[in-house]
Amino acid sequence: MRLNPVARNTRSLVSAVIGMALLGLAGCSSTGEEAVKPNPLPDFNQEVKLTTVWSKGVGSGQEDSWLHLMPVVDGDRIYAAGVSGKVSALDKATGREAWSVNLETRITGGVGAGEGLVLVGTRDGHVIALNETDGTEAWRAPVTSEVLSAPQIQNGVVVAQAIDAKLIALDAKDGKRLWLQEVIQPVLTLRGTSTPTLSGGVVYAGFANGEARAYRLDTGIPLWDAKVAVPRGSSELERMVDVDSAPLMSGDRLYLVSFQGNVVSLDRDGGRILWTREASSYESMTEGFGNIYLSDAGSTVSAVDQRTGAIVWSQKDFANRSLSGPSAVGSYVVAGDFEGYLHVISQVDGRIVGRTKVDSSGIRSRPLVVDGVIYVYTNGGDLAALKID
Template sequence: MMLNLAALKKGHEGLNKGFLTAVMSLALLGLAGCSSDGEEAVEPAPLPDFTAEVTIKEVWSHGVGSGQGDSWLHLTPVVEGDRIYTAGASGQVTALDRTSGKEIWAVELDRRISGGAGIGEDLALVATRDGHVIALNAADGSKLWETPVSSESLSAPQVANGVVVVQTIDSKITGLDAKTGKPLWIQETLQPVLTLRGTSTPLVSRGVVFAGFANGEARAFRADNGSLLWDAKVAVPRGSSELERMVDVEATPLISDDLLYMVSYQGNVVAIDPASGRVLWAREASSYESMSEGFGNLYLTDAESFVSGVDQRTGSVVWTQKDLKNRGLSGPETSGSQVVAGDFEGYLHALSQVDGRIVGRTKVDSSGIRVKPLVVDDMIYVYTNDGYLFALTIQSK
C-alpha cells in the first residue's frame, strides 16, 4: 500500500499529529480514524522576518498546461541546450526557448501523465498513469514510440547510451531500447507492505544506473543489460509498526566529486563509493526531496521542512534553517551563493549557502511550488502546481 504522506503533512493546516498517525496506521486496514484532543497540531510556520540581501526578479512566465494535478505528482522541468521541456498531469508536453520563454512546440497526449519530463538523445520522455512510457521527438514533439511497463511510474524516465531507464511504483526498474522502446531488461526489489507514494528518479552515469528503493536500498546496475553491480543500505527499517518501518528512498541520487549521495525517509543521508557500493558515512535524516550541492556541502529539505547544509566529506551538519518549519518546502537547489526552495503558498525562499540565513523571498504563484527549482547558468526555473513556468534571476542588493 502506498501513502501520500507528503500531501497529508504539507497540504493541511492545523492537521493533528495524532490524527495523522491514526489515519496512516488505519490505512493499512482500509479504515478511517479520528483524532484525540489536546495533541500538538502540525501547522506551517508564519513567514519569518529577515533582512533582504538579494532581490529575486521575474524574467518571463508561461502557462504550460495543468501542472501537477491532484495526485501529488512531482513533474519536473528539464533543460537541454537552449530549450526547457515540461509535462503536465493532464497530458501536455511543451518545449520553450529557455531564454525568452517563447513556445517552440506543444502537444496534448490523450493520456494522463505521472512522470516526466525526461530528455536526451533527441527524445522527450514521459510516463503515464496507466503504465506506459512515451517517447516524443525532442525537436518537434511528434510521437516516436510507446511501450507498456510493469506499473505506473512517478518519476521521469532517463536516457543515456541508447537505453531509456524507468522506475515504477512496484519497485521494478526497466531498460528500454531508446530507438524502438523495446524492453531490454528488468530488475526488481522486495517491496515493503507500506510505502510512500512516489519513486526515486534513477541516475544514469558512465554506463551505470543508480537507483533507490522503498525498502531503503540503493542499487547499481549496468545500463546496457541491467546486471546488478552492487547493493547497499541507505537505511534499515526499525520499529514495531509498518508505519515506523517506512524508509523509502524517493530522492534522486546525486553524484558530486566522484561520490554518490542518497537520502531516505526516516533513515539516513549517506555517501557511497559509486564503484563498490561501500557506504563511506551515514548521518540520520528523514527526507523525500532531492538534494543539491555547493560550497562543499549537501543541501537537503527534511520531512519537517528544515533545510540543512551537510559537509560532503564527513556528513557533519554545518547549519540548519528551522524558520520555515512545515511550510511544505520543495527540494533545495543552489544558485550562485544562495540555496533556493519553494513552499506550499508559492513563495520562493533564498538562503545563504554559508550559514542558512534567509536573504531573499518572493511570491511566485499562489498555487504553491511542489517541485525543486531548476537552475541553469544564472536562471532559476520554477514550475508551479497549477502549470505555470517562471524564469527568475537573483541579484545582490
C-alpha cells in the same frame, strides 16, 4: 508532514488507511484543531532580489496529485509536462513556445530529455518518447506499473523506475524492452519513487525498501547494493524507509537520503558506505560549497559536510511549510513552499536573504537551475524563469 501512501495490493490498502487515520488522530488536539501548523512566513533582511525573466502557463501542472513533475532543459529548450497530458517545449531564454502536444493520458512521471527525445511516464504504466524537434510521438512502450519519476536516457538506453519496485530499460530507438530488475517491495510505502541517475554506463537508483543499487546500463547486471536505511519499529508505518530522492553524484561519491532513515555518502564504484547521518526526507538534494543541502520531512533545510557528514547549519524557520527540495544557484540555495513562495538561503550560514511569490497554487517540484537561471514549475502549471540580482 506530507505523507501520501499508495496502495500496492490489498494489504497495502489496509495499511495505508490505518496509517493515514493514525496520522490524522495524532495531528489533532483535544479541541479538534490541527496541532501541527505551518510556520508563518519568517522575517528576514533582504539582501538579494528575485527578478522574473519570463513566465508562461504550460498546462495543468501538478494539480492536487502530489506528483513531482519537474521541467528539464536540453540545449536551448526547456520541456514541461502537466498531469492532464500536455507536454510543452519552450525557448529557455524567452519562454516562447516551440511546440505543445496533448498525449490524452495522465502523466505522472517526467520530464526526461536527451539524444533527441523528450520522455514522460504515465499513470497507466507507459513510457512515452516524443521527438524534441516537433513533439511528434516516437514511440509508446508499456512497463510494469505507474511511473512516478522522470525516465532517463544515456547511450541509447531509456531507464524508468515503476511504482512496483521495478527498474526497466528500453531501447531509445523503438521502446523495446532491454532488461528489467526488481527488488522486494515493502507493504507500505510513500507515493513516489527515486529518479534513476545514469552516469558512465551505470544506473544508480534508490528503492522503497531503503536500498540503493547500481546496475550496468547496457545489460542490467547488478554491480552492488547498499543499505541507506534499515526498517525499524513495530508497525508498517514506522518501518517506512523509502528512498524517493534521486541519487546525487559528486566526483567519486554518491549521496542518498531516505524517509525515517539516513542521509549517506557512498563510494560510487563499490557502494561502500563512507558516512551516515540520521535524517528523514523524500526530496532530492543539491550540492555546493563542499556541502550537500536537503529539505527534511519537517521542512528544515540543512547543510551537511560532503566529506564527514557533519551538520554545518540548519534553517528551521520553514517548519511544516511543505518545502520543496533545494537547488543551488551561485552562493545560495532556493526552495519553494506550499503557498507558492520561492525562498533564497545563503549557502554560507543558512540565513534567509530573499523571497518572492511565484504562484499561489504552491511549488512542490524542486526548482531547476541552469546557467544561473532558476526555473520554477508551480502546482497550477505556471513555468517561470527567475534570476537573483
